[in-house]
Amino acid sequence: MADRPAVEESWTDQGVVHTARSPHCRLRDVPLGAVKLEDGFWASRLRANREAGLPRLLALLEEHGVADNFRRLSGRSEAPRRGLLWTDSDLYKWMEAAAFTLATTDDAPLWRDLTALVVDVAAAQGDDGYVNTWFVDERAGQRFQDLPAAHELYCAGHLIQAAIAHFRATGERTLLSVAENFADYLAETFGPGEREGYGGHPEVEMAMVELYRTTGNSAYLDFTRFMLEQQGFARKEALAGHAVRAGYLCAGAADYYAETGDAQILAALERLWSDLASGKLYITGGVGSRHAGEAFGLPYELPNARAYAETCAAIASIFWNWRMLALDGEARFADVLETTLYNGFLSGVSLSATEYFYVNPLESAGGHRRVEWYDCTCCPTNVVRMLASVPGYLFSTSAEGLWVHLYENCQLEWRVPPLVRMVSDAGQAPGPAPPDVPVRVDVQTGYPWTGDVELTVRPDTRHSFSLYLRIPEWCPGAATRVNRGRKRTHRRGGSYVEIRREWENGDTVRLELEMPVVAVEANPAVRENRGCVALRRGPLVYCFESVDNQGFDLRDLELLLGSKGSSYGFHFRTARDLLGGVVVLRGQGLAPAPRLDRGPLYRPRGPKPRRALQERTVTAIPYYAWANRGPSEMLVWPRVGKARP
């Protein structure tokens, strides 16, 4: 494939994923720097990530020798190589997180730390472009000898992603050049008639497409094509095996499709996504239910206490869904992304931003705790980069206008293209496209705690375009109102409402998303959840923690549900001082008092033993916020009790 023309967009114009010229993408990312979070749900999380999470994690990476592994190759450290063979990727992910952070915030100490690491990494690169701190010295001969296990291509992918983020945050090309050198080496080494095979842990696939997008060098796109072919991606029928690997691979394949329009790749992506959504997705967005192999289970194999649901797998799913969403703006992908981001991903980090979950169960007897560090610390380093990049996931643009995916208190300062002019009947091509028009959008909302959103649109000049507002799938009814105009109602969740008009400075759009408490049932094929419900309100899945519900074993709780119209008998209450400020849900349940003697494991079916059940007021908190108040039992899916006559 021929290189495409040199990239036109400035580094300041490129988002998390740079699809502005991807021929099979409808949506384009908005650069991180264009979004300014204001006080709200995500701003406080990103602040904690910047102020506490990133510095602490860097200190731990240093303490465990992860950066010294690079320094020893340039003689700046004499320490022996330490850690598992993929620790390089941990440093790269931290660097990517720092770069995303610097794209939205001035932070001189962070800039200095990151710059120093860029120098360390650059100094560790071999003359041939190869960079890896494991396959050196006595292991130099093992380079590319064990692709399934060695994580070499995986580390390379993370280097490339960090370099791209660094470039897009700073305009600085040092690390990007390191990445290009390594990528050139990979592209020369692998290919038809050259070295065959593929890395056991995908990641490099999406990194190489992104490097193609950044540089225009089609050798990188060819590399990903070869990797996808080697893995038989187009023939895959179902998600199986390691969930992070599968998710990264699908994200890379979606990137590849966006550039090439390969119909077989798209068909495989659609098959795999249906497989995910129809039976392999936790209500939290968690994926990969099996501990053994960190793997996908069979359809409907979604155990709660034994959920694996690795934090990295949630992140991989966000990557994949974001790329699918970009193809054609289909809301189903945004729905999975949102659920995952607010629940199965966000549970992976403490409110303090310094402790992490690798595994995200939906039920716990109290023993499951976050920690600062894992010897395989993939999840913590993935969390900090995902959090830092959140501003990049709120908006997109397309030829038609501006898309709002997630609602958050923020200010967008960006550009919107003019409405696309269609080719005339006479077949005349349109003239050169007129330039994009600068637009500022102020978003005021209490989301995810309330469903009210006010957007103020401020184009530099009067400007016609469409504003696409997402009506989430969980929303039973929504209304929009432009300025003082008529309120329009929208009953279809899982869609985007298009508001097309000529906008002028100060136009406001009010969006009201109904946000009742919903008791969700799982498909009866999910065995563990039969007779149970999970509570959800807006994008948030709720759970019960024993710290809020004392005196009984949560597993014995039976909810007393009201009608759907009455929010199933649950009401919500804002608790500003709880868990950094949350909305809790309150309702009634039955539970035995005192705790049960559980009785025999098996017995002939017959009249149930009498149990003294007490009616109790029960309190649910957002799932993401659990395990922040000491050891506590936790349950997402309580049983539904029969109301007593």
Place this chain on the structure above:
Amino acid sequence: MADRPAVEESWTDQGVVHTARSPHCRLRDVPLGAVKLEDGFWASRLRANREAGLPRLLALLEEHGVADNFRRLSGRSEAPRRGLLWTDSDLYKWMEAAAFTLATTDDAPLWRDLTALVVDVAAAQGDDGYVNTWFVDERAGQRFQDLPAAHELYCAGHLIQAAIAHFRATGERTLLSVAENFADYLAETFGPGEREGYGGHPEVEMAMVELYRTTGNSAYLDFTRFMLEQQGFARKEALAGHAVRAGYLCAGAADYYAETGDAQILAALERLWSDLASGKLYITGGVGSRHAGEAFGLPYELPNARAYAETCAAIASIFWNWRMLALDGEARFADVLETTLYNGFLSGVSLSATEYFYVNPLESAGGHRRVEWYDCTCCPTNVVRMLASVPGYLFSTSAEGLWVHLYENCQLEWRVPPLVRMVSDAGQAPGPAPPDVPVRVDVQTGYPWTGDVELTVRPDTRHSFSLYLRIPEWCPGAATRVNRGRKRTHRRGGSYVEIRREWENGDTVRLELEMPVVAVEANPAVRENRGCVALRRGPLVYCFESVDNQGFDLRDLELLLGSKGSSYGFHFRTARDLLGGVVVLRGQGLAPAPRLDRGPLYRPRGPKPRRALQERTVTAIPYYAWANRGPSEMLVWPRVGKARP
């Protein structure tokens, strides 16, 4: 500890476990050779094991180089060492199985094969007594360097067990001498102030106690004490980690207690057994629910489709429960043993006796199949030895008389001690015990298909002793009748009925065990099984296979249950031509027609979608017999439906 006097009993008098002089055992094993199986449930399985299973497995062991690994050490083979590092144990287990078989059957080819292997193993022993085909040549220096992973002590244990079985079957001491040499080496190497640590996979613990029982050499008992101390056995609170390892360790600890009466060991055994029985035991007797680590889960963590329930773990549980039973004749241990033997163990082998399960799920979408061989072939070799030893598990003796644990068509020719004479009030010790009296017992029964058992007792001379007949825990009512005497009823399952009398040749005892179909519920803490039942009749757990229940997905089946008094609406029918002859269960259920479109994974709770349910006659087969008729869905725990008004 001082050696105890040389073993008095002839090799022909020693059972699977030789507890005749264990001071803290009430029960003594009956030697395999004393039990002659007649046509019945087990005879056909043992015949298939001898005629098909053992020869085929030996051929596969040879094909995979497992025996050549020994021969190369004596120059009889030039092949390089092959297979995983614990393959020695696989050969030893096959040899133990062959020895058990030869204890009950003349089989000249089997005798020749076994004898040749004895020579091969003996020739591989080093001058210092060490035998292991892995830690030789360039790995000789690694001996005992990696106790957690190396399986050296595990292999040693299996060598010792094979040697003991060979000695007890043939009176031949070649392999026993090899085992003693190795055991002496181990006893000298390990101990306080010597080499510390313990093998990562217990097994040697029970083997060394058994060797102590066989030889009287107390160094072997001391070795096991040291191993138990090193593992902190007396402090263990709950079963955790690898289920086979835990089961073997408990069996070894029970052996150790039987010899020493160490109260802390007994207390730990009781704690662990309660932990097993109260929450970690599948209804099939399967244990170890987690794939990850082949491990025990938390209490009530008993998934069905994802059950691990390794065949070896069922065997380990049988070993452990048999040793616990021997301590004091408590029926609860025999109940677990029986359930495991007829279900969770026996499912591990095909009716052809040549294909095996490693994993024994309680639900399958059809993909789970037995195979001839695993690279880690621990389960197949364990199955053949367990099957071959079954005659040793039917009876025991005690000072009071004869115990019958499992009912099977057979003839016992053995000896029963005279009733023990108590020390007189004057404190006079009794004189030397009078010799045991030869007794033959003929057992006629259709067990496990019927609950009628007739025992004919034939002492050589009139003789007073107690006959203990087991009333299984599953039995709601039993009756016994001696000769033409009055029928006595027994309402307490999970006990032994004692019949004490002076027996004369030809006395008959009729035992009638009620054997209704029972719909068993699991404790509601077992999440997956809420609202479900499993069918059981007698010792057999039943399952549904789609080959017998076509046109719907088994997971959608809802049973229509009758009352407990009506066998829950299920009736049984003998199917002589099915699966080698089984009793099937028939009843009614509801199932959708045709198969469901499963609908969304999650939805707000509300009125159920209408489904067209058809009433159907459904058929259940014994769980052990599933997966013998090609791929088929399988389900042990169907849901209970509401009868339609």
